[in-house]
Amino acid sequence: MSNDVDVMVLDDESMVCERLRDPLVEKGYRVETFTDSQSALERLAAKHFDVVVTDLKMKGPTGLDLLHHLRTEAPTTQVIIITGYATIESAREAEYGGVYGFVTKPFKIKELMAMVAKAARKAVRARGREPQP
Amino acid sequence: MLPFLRRLLRRRTGTVGFLRERLERFHDLVEKNNSVLELIAEAGEMLGGEYVFDIQYLRSLANRTRTSCQGVVDDLNLITNGRYPRLHDIVSRLSAEIDAIVEGRIVATQAEYVLPLDHLDETMVDTVGSKMARLGGIRRHLDVQVPRGFAVSTYACQVFLSENGIIDEVETAFASAGPHDAEALEERSRRLQKRVLSAKLPRPITKAIERAIKHLVRTTGCRTLAVRSSALGEDGELSFAGQFYTKLGVAPREVLEAYREVIASMYSAPVMAYRQSRGIHPARGLMAVGCLCMVPARSGGVMYTLDPVRPGEGSLKVTVVRGLGKPVVDGSTEADRFTLARSDPHTVIERRLAHQPEMLALSPSGTVEVVSVAEQSASTSAVSDLELEHLAAVGLSIERYMKCAVDIEWAIADDSSLNILQARPLRISKEPRLGQKPAGVVDRYPTIMKDKGEVACSGVACGPVVIVDDSEPLDVPNGSVLVAHASTPHLSTAVPHASAVITDVGTTTSHLATIAREYRVPTIVDAGNAREVLAGVDVVTVDADSNVVYRGQIDELLHRHLMRSSTFEDTNEFRMLRRILRRVAPLNLRDPHSRDFTAEGCSTYHDVIRFAHEKAVQELAEGDWLEPSHNARCVYRLDLALPLDLVLVDLGGGLSADCTGRKRVDEASICSIPLKALIEGLTTEGVWETDPISMDPNAFMASATRAAPWINTPASRPQNNLAIISDQYVNLNLHLGFHFNIVDCFIGESRNDSYIYFRFAGGVTELRRRERRAVLLGKILESYDFVVETRGDMVTARIKKIPHEAMLTRLQMIGRLIGFTRQLDIVLSAEETVNVYLERFLKGRFGSFGPPSGGQDNGRTA
Numbered sequence: 001m002s003n004d005v006d007v008m009v010l011d012d013e014s015m016v017c018e019r020l021r022d023p024l025v026e027k028g029y030r031v032e033t034f035t036d037s038q039s040a041l042e043r044l045a046a047k048h049f050d051v052v053v054t055d056l057k058m059k060g061p062t063g064l065d066l067l068h069h070l071r072t073e074a075p076t077t078q079v080i081i082i083t084g085y086a087t088i089e090s091a092r093e094a095e096y097g098g099v100y101g102f103v104t105k106p107f108k109i110k111e112l113m114a115m116v117a118k119a120a121r122k123a124v125r126a127r128g129r130e131p132q133p
Numbered sequence: 134m135l136p137f138l139r140r141l142l143r144r145r146t147g148t149v150g151f152l153r154e155r156l157e158r159f160h161d162l163v164e165k166n167n168s169v170l171e172l173i174a175e176a177g178e179m180l181g182g183e184y185v186f187d188i189q190y191l192r193s194l195a196n197r198t199r200t201s202c203q204g205v206v207d208d209l210n211l212i213t214n215g216r217y218p219r220l221h222d223i224v225s226r227l228s229a230e231i232d233a234i235v236e237g238r239i240v241a242t243q244a245e246y247v248l249p250l251d252h253l254d255e256t257m258v259d260t261v262g263s264k265m266a267r268l269g270g271i272r273r274h275l276d277v278q279v280p281r282g283f284a285v286s287t288y289a290c291q292v293f294l295s296e297n298g299i300i301d302e303v304e305t306a307f308a309s310a311g312p313h314d315a316e317a318l319e320e321r322s323r324r325l326q327k328r329v330l331s332a333k334l335p336r337p338i339t340k341a342i343e344r345a346i347k348h349l350v351r352t353t354g355c356r357t358l359a360v361r362s363s364a365l366g367e368d369g370e371l372s373f374a375g376q377f378y379t380k381l382g383v384a385p386r387e388v389l390e391a392y393r394e395v396i397a398s399m400y401s402a403p404v405m406a407y408r409q410s411r412g413i414h415p416a417r418g419l420m421a422v423g424c425l426c427m428v429p430a431r432s433g434g435v436m437y438t439l440d441p442v443r444p445g446e447g448s449l450k451v452t453v454v455r456g457l458g459k460p461v462v463d464g465s466t467e468a469d470r471f472t473l474a475r476s477d478p479h480t481v482i483e484r485r486l487a488h489q490p491e492m493l494a495l496s497p498s499g500t501v502e503v504v505s506v507a508e509q510s511a512s513t514s515a516v517s518d519l520e521l522e523h524l525a526a527v528g529l530s531i532e533r534y535m536k537c538a539v540d541i542e543w544a545i546a547d548d549s550s551l552n553i554l555q556a557r558p559l560r561i562s563k564e565p566r567l568g569q570k571p572a573g574v575v576d577r578y579p580t581i582m583k584d585k586g587e588v589a590c591s592g593v594a595c596g597p598v599v600i601v602d603d604s605e606p607l608d609v610p611n612g613s614v615l616v617a618h619a620s621t622p623h624l625s626t627a628v629p630h631a632s633a634v635i636t637d638v639g640t641t642t643s644h645l646a647t648i649a650r651e652y653r654v655p656t657i658v659d660a661g662n663a664r665e666v667l668a669g670v671d672v673v674t675v676d677a678d679s680n681v682v683y684r685g686q687i688d689e690l691l692h693r694h695l696m697r698s699s700t701f702e703d704t705n706e707f708r709m710l711r712r713i714l715r716r717v718a719p720l721n722l723r724d725p726h727s728r729d730f731t732a733e734g735c736s737t738y739h740d741v742i743r744f745a746h747e748k749a750v751q752e753l754a755e756g757d758w759l760e761p762s763h764n765a766r767c768v769y770r771l772d773l774a775l776p777l778d779l780v781l782v783d784l785g786g787g788l789s790a791d792c793t794g795r796k797r798v799d800e801a802s803i804c805s806i807p808l809k810a811l812i813e814g815l816t817t818e819g820v821w822e823t824d825p826i827s828m829d830p831n832a833f834m835a836s837a838t839r840a841a842p843w844i845n846t847p848a849s850r851p852q853n854n855l856a857i858i859s860d861q862y863v864n865l866n867l868h869l870g871f872h873f874n875i876v877d878c879f880i881g882e883s884r885n886d887s888y889i890y891f892r893f894a895g896g897v898t899e900l901r902r903r904e905r906r907a908v909l910l911g912k913i914l915e916s917y918d919f920v921v922e923t924r925g926d927m928v929t930a931r932i933k934k935i936p937h938e939a940m941l942t943r944l945q946m947i948g949r950l951i952g953f954t955r956q957l958d959i960v961l962s963a964e965e966t967v968n969v970y971l972e973r974f975l976k977g978r979f980g981s982f983g984p985p986s987g988g989q990d991n992g993r994t995a
Contacts (some may be wrong), residue, residue, distance in 0.1 A: 015704045019185045023678075084189045106179060106186035 005120045006048065009033045010040045010066070011055040011082060016105075018055065023109055024116065037061040041069060050123035051100075053080045067099055076126035078119035082111070115116055155212045156782065156857060160864075162208035162749050163875070165201040166742045167892075172198050173739060174924050175717045179710060180650040182591030182678075188235070193711055195235050198717055199228040209745040213752045219732040220741055227716050227738060234712045237705070239287075239365050239419050242715070243736075246289040246341040250282045250425070251587065254629070256651055259712055260286050262363030267535070267556055274629040275534055276954045277527055277609055281353050282425030283345045287365055289338050289398060290419045297332035299325065303416045318415065325400035325416065330393050339389060346385045346424070355426035357382045357499030359554070360391040361413070362398060364419040376404045381459060381853050382427060382501035395422050428552045429495045432515040433458025433544035434468060436524060437559050438475070438532040440694055447688060448482060449525050454494030455506055458544055458554075465493075469515055476688075479525035481518055488512050519588035520545060526864040531556050533612045533632050534652040536592060538695045575687060581673060582682040586636075586660035589646035593673040593694035594655045595686045596632035598667050614675055616667050619908065626888050628654050633675035635663045635682065638908070647718075659681075670925045725868075750866045753780070753855050769798045771856075773812070775952075777867070779854045781808075786860030805858040811865065811940045814948020815921055819979035821952040869955050877946060880940050887940050888933035891919070891947055892924055893954075906957050909967045913950060913974055917943055931949045953979055 007029045009020050017033035024031045029068070032049075034040035037058045044066070056063040063081050070077045078100040100119045103112050109117065176194055206220040233240045242259045253261055253269025261269070261284040272279040334342075349355060362377035363798045378398035380391045398404065405415040418859050428645065434453040440446055451471040452461050460466035464637050467487035473479045490511050494504045516524070524543065535558065542555040599613040601624065609615060614633045617624055628634060628648045635658040636645075638695045649656040655677035657663075667682075672689040678694070704738050720739045722730050725747050735741045769792060771779040781787065781798070787805035792798050800816075815821065857864040861881060867874040877890040893910055903926035910928045911921045919930035932943060953974055973979070 013187045013708050016187060018184055018704065027607075084187070106184045106190050107181050109185060110183065112185075 003125065005050045006030045006032070007116060007120070008040065008043070008049040008052045008054075010037060010052065010058075010063075012037070012058045012079050013055070015080070016055070019109065020112065023113060027113065027117070029116070029120070037063075037066065037087060042064065044069065044074070044115065048074060051078055051080065051119045053082065053112070053116065055082045057084070071098060076123055078123045080109070080115055081083065156784075157750055158208040158211045159753060162205050162212070162745060165204040165208070166746050167474035169198055169201045169205070169738060169742050170924075170927070172201070172569075173714075176710065176714055177647055177650070177718060180707070181589055181646070182589055182650075186706060186710070188706055188709075191235050191706060191713065194710075195228070195713065199224070199231070202228075202490040202741055205742050205745045206562060211751050212749050217748065220735065220745065223732070223735050224738070227741075231713050231716055234709050237709075238414075240712075241287040241291040241419050242285045244288045246292075246338045247345045248284050249345070250279070250284065250423075253284060257713075259365065259715060260284075260288065260421070261423075262555065263288060263364055264361065264363035264555060265421055266363075268423070268553070269529060270629070271534065271553060271556060275530055277530065278550055280359075280428055280552055280554065281355070282347060282350065282358070282423060284363060285338070285342060285392060285422040285424070287419040287421045289341075290421065291632070292335055293332065293338060293396070294329075294419075295326070296335050298373055299332065305955070307414065307416055315402075315406065319402050321416070322400050322405055325945075328395040329397040329400065329668060332393065334389060334393070340835060341411055342389060342392065342424075346388055349424075349426065350385055353426050355733045357384055357427045357497075358388060359423075359425045359427055360388060360395055361423040361555070362395050363423050364399070365421075376401065376407065381457065382495065382499060383424075384499065388424060392424075392842055394646055396420055402731055408553065409417035416975075425554070428496055428544045428554070429497060429547045430457045430544035430552075430818045431547050431549070432456065433542075433554075434461040435542045435682040436528045436543060437538070438528045438541070439538035439559060439692070440472075441538075441559055444538070444695065445692055446824045447475045447692065449475055449479070449528060449899060451462050451521060451524060453515045454492060455489055455510075456504070458492055458542060459501075459503065462542060470667045471521055473521060473525045475525070475529065477526075479522045481521060484514070486512060486514055489515070502634040507577050512604065516545065520551070521550075523551060527551060527553070530611055532695070533594070533596070534629070536594070536655075539822055547652075575683065575690065578674070578683040578685045578687055580681055581666055581670065581684050582657075582663065584680050585663070586657050586680075588680050589656040589658045589848060590649045590654060591677045592633075592655035593678060593690050595672065595673070595691055597672050598670050599628070600664050600668060603638060608646070614673055616663050618664060619904075633657075633677065635660055635667070635675065637661060639664050644968040670716070747868075750855055750868065753782075753866075771797045772802075773816070775815060776784050777815075777854055777855055779867075782855070782857045784857065784859045784862075787858030787862075800944060804860055805863055806861055806880050807863040807942070807944055808856060808865070809942035811863065811876060811878075811948040815952050817945075817949050817952070817979070820949045867951065869951070872955060873952050876944075878940075881906060884936050885934050887935065887937070888931070889919075889940065889943055889947070891928075893928045905967055906954060909957065909970055910950065910954060912967070912971050913946075917946055917977065919943075949979070950974070 001076075005028075007024055007032065009024070010033070011017055012035050014035050017035060021031055021033050024075065029051075034043065034076075037054075037060045041061055047065050052066065054063040054066055061069075063079075067081070068078050070079055080101050080103065081099050082103050082105060084105050100122070101115050103115065139479065148641050178184065179190075202224050203221075206217070208225055209220065210217055228244075230240045240259075244260045248257075248261060250265070250269050250272060253266055254273050255266050255270045257269070266344060267278055269284075271277055291300075303325065306325070308420075328858050340648070346358075349358075360383050361380050364377060372708075376398075378395045378401075380394060383391045393524060399418050399420050400416055408418075409415045414466040432453055432455050434451065435458065436452075437450040439449055440448050451473060453469040453471070454460050454466060461468050461969045467489065469489075470483075470485045470489055471481055472483040473481055488511055489506055490508075491503050492506050493501060496502050527543075528539065528541055531541060531553070538559040539556050541553060544552045544554055546552060569663045569947065580601075587844040594614070596612045596614045597610070598616055599609045600616045601609065609627050609630065611630045612632045613630070614635065615624060615627060615631045616635045619638045624634065624636075624645055628645065629652045631654055634645070634649055634654055636656075636658045638659055646658060654676050657677055657680060670684060672684075672686050674683045674685065676683065676690055676691055683690075715737075717738045718745060719737050721736055722734055722740045723742050724730060730744065730747075732744060766785045769780050769781045769783065769788065771777070773779065783792075783805075787803070787808065788798055789802045789804055792802050800812055803812065819975075854868055855866045862879045865874070865876040865877065867876070873892075873894050876892070877888075877891040879886060879888055891914070893907075907923050907926050907928045911923045911930075914921045914928070914930040919932045922929045936945075957970060967992070
């Protein structure tokens with residue numbers, strides 16, 4: 001199934017993108033990484049992603065902005081938010097916006113992989129029900 | 134921890150004021166001490182490759198460790214009336230260094246000005262730069278020839294630049310923010326280089342360098358040296374390859390001048406422009422310098438252990454010239470080019486010979502000169518196929534050691550010996566991107582183990598299986614996959630040589646796991662029955678990224694790992710964490726009796742908290758409130774048949790009422806329920822072995838920090854011991870010989886309030902025996918339902934919310950355990966002895982320690 005799943009990773013720290021790309025690709029996902037949230041938003045306007053893994057606090061549009069955009073434009077996309085210690089409150093706010101899950105830095109890659117796998121299954125099921133624009 | 138003590142101290146108004154304040158501070162000190170220990174363990178695990186962390190985490194780590202450590206020092210100084218002000222300076226210095234690291238600035242570790250190459254390895258990157266640290270590691274850990282020499286440290290560079298005002302000048306010159314134009318950079322480059330070249334080297338540095346040269350010349354007979362840069366690679370030193378200066382054929386009397394020239398190359402215009410383009414301060418930096426004997430090279434060149442453009446093809450690239458290899462590095466001449474198979478016997482796949490009419494050679498006096506090559510030799514190969522084969526084998530052993538594809542500078546001397554001059558990670562083309570894991574390929578190989586145990590260090594490696602016996606000295610071939618029962622530090626010396634490590638038992642926070650991460654050796658611990666499963670297996674591929682072990686060598690997986698290895702450990706955050714931890718985690722002060730156990734001797738946060746805890750307990754246990762003048766009516770010395778030298782501080786109801794006004798009390802006066810239970814355990818017949826145990830000198834000497842006081846010292850040597858008690862509470866700090874126990878316990882009316890916290894650390898022997906004892910303690914405590922955490926030789930155990938009687942049973946057991954295990958590290962000479970003593974304890978057979986029947990004595994314990 002993972003061969004049909006598109007995953008976006010967005011974090012303004014390139015280390016996070018670098019660390020997540022290879023394990024995701026190895027699982028068979030099609031992966032695109034972004035360190036600039038504006039470029040990520042533009043890409044989301046052009047292409048459907050099943051799972052978006054995004055940092056919460058970034059320069060430019062934040063992870064919450066991205067989430068709100070996706071809720072209206074791509075409701076089947078599952079969003080996983082990466083948070084730091086100091087951003088838990090914002091993360092709770094995001095919860096109401098229908099985010100799939102949270103991981104708090106530092107986190108184990110294996111745990112994120114498990115979450116992405118579940119989110120991907122949910123996205124594919126939802127995609128099956130709702131035709132994409 | 135200790136939640137009850139704080140409440141108790143607030144409630145009891147009868148306690149003498151100054152004592153109450155000190156006890157509150159002591160309580161704080163212990164809490165902060167524990168929080169630093171937990172942070173150290175947590176941060177160590179981050180280095181294993183399993184976690185993603187960011188700069189925020191590093192900032193938070195820096196803040197949390199500093200805050201706790203400063204708190205510990207504040208508490209100690211309050212307890213001791215400001216006796217250790219020097220500790221504030223040490224914490225301030227360490228925290229300033231750590232802050233600088235987090236801010237991306239380069240900081241030199243305080244060190245000797247000059248260090249011999251034989252003393253270096255990768256753990257000393259901050260001191261001698263990556264290039265020399267790596268070369269030292271290769272010389273020390275591989276059977277590979279490296280020229281003799283020494284490194285002038287980054288600290289020497291810092292002192293040199295600082296004393297000449299050059300660091301200040303750099304700051305002033307680049308004070309204005311924003312990019313600096315090329316012309317301005319050129320001008321500053323000229324000025325800074327001129328300043329360095331004309332600066333006076335401080336006399337101690339000059340003397341240290343001259344002394345090292347003299348020793349080198351006397352012991353090797355070398356006439357000239359290569360003086361090489363070894364910068365701290367804040368941006369991945371790959372990027373600076375070739376941009377710093379290396380001077381060859383330097384006569385001993387010219388080394389100081391060459392040293393200045395190499396340092397000055399930090400400020401060359403191209404280097405500063407490059408740094409600026411990467412968003413790094415153009416001129417902030419430090420450099421170590423390597424001075425190595427020149428090799429009279431018959432031929433030399435460069436080898437890449439993987440084709441950087443087509444890494445999937447499984448070939449090595451070798452470029453060769455006659456004479457010194459410098460023209461290959463410079464790219465200034467035509468060279469012979471070879472493509473070799475990575476697989477044994479490394480046959481030549483492709484050869485392109487160049488016409489080489491001239492070469493660079495060492496003259497008899499040691500200077501470098503251009504000489505003509507005889508016409509009949511100019512178009513023949515500068516190396517034989519046999520030499521190429523040997524070169525490839527050595528290159529791949531270095532690749533296994535460095536855990537990545539490597540770029541190696543080498544030379545074959547006139548006597549045909551192969552010398553490695555430099556080795557650094559090879560930058561592999563990022564394209565094409567890695568694809569999906571080659572499931573089809575992997576499926577062809579039998580899976581021997583999958584998802585067993587925990588990954589202590591990620592990575593992929595391959596090698597022959599070597600099952601090691603923990604009791605035997607380790608002499609294993611380089612590149613082996615070590616399989617052992619436990620992750621004891623016994624294995625540590627072999628880890629740098631290993632391609633991977635697998636253990637049946639152990640934790641990701643053990644000392645061995647730390648060493649594995651330091652050397653980036655893929656490691657799986659606690660795999661259950663690895664020794665059994667891997668017995669008789671020849672070669673395996675260990676994929677610690679996915680926690681799978683395959684039978685055979687899977688080149689596709691190994692290549693994939695080589696291609697990606699630059700993305701993990703080479704990230705800024707990872708390097709920063711390593712640097713931070715070098716200032717936080719190592720424990721150098723272990724023996725409180727040692728002359729080095731001083732505030733000045735603390736060189737890491739761990740040293741600081743260890744020192745502070747020791748001195749705080751000493752102060753509380755030996756405080757002058759036992760003197761009548763203080764009239765501290767709650768402090769007593771406990772008379773016991775055991776030499777515990779225990780001071781009791783009774784915060785209420787811990788002793789019978791008739792103790793008032795006395796200074797000494799006996800066991801019968803104890804009303805504190807938990808202390809009574811502990812003492813009952815401690816005084817159980819047979820658990821307190823008072824005869825000194827004969828010491829195995831090998832085990833003893835292996836413990837470098839342990840000093841002579843142990844000799845002829847009874848194990849019962851009294852030390853500073855302290856118990857803070859009430860009717861339902863005990864906080865016991867018990868130092869017995871070289872061991873430290875903390876018991877914190879409250880037995881409440883309701884079982885929901887009751888808890889026991891127990892911590893044990895220390896010992897007199899080498900670390901592996903102490904770790905064995907930690908394993909034994911862990912097993913015993915777990916059998917009594919404690920939640921146990923073992924880190925190195927430290928055991929922490931917790932239990933709570935159990936019935937009153939069960940609490941007492943466990944406290945008695947802890948009492949027995951403290952007595953029983955005091956000297957056990959000495960007799961735990963082999964892994965098997967752990968179970969023998971476990972059984973003895975559980976069956977109540979305490980008695981005298983001798984070589985246990987059934988356990989391997991290995992002939993080392995008398």
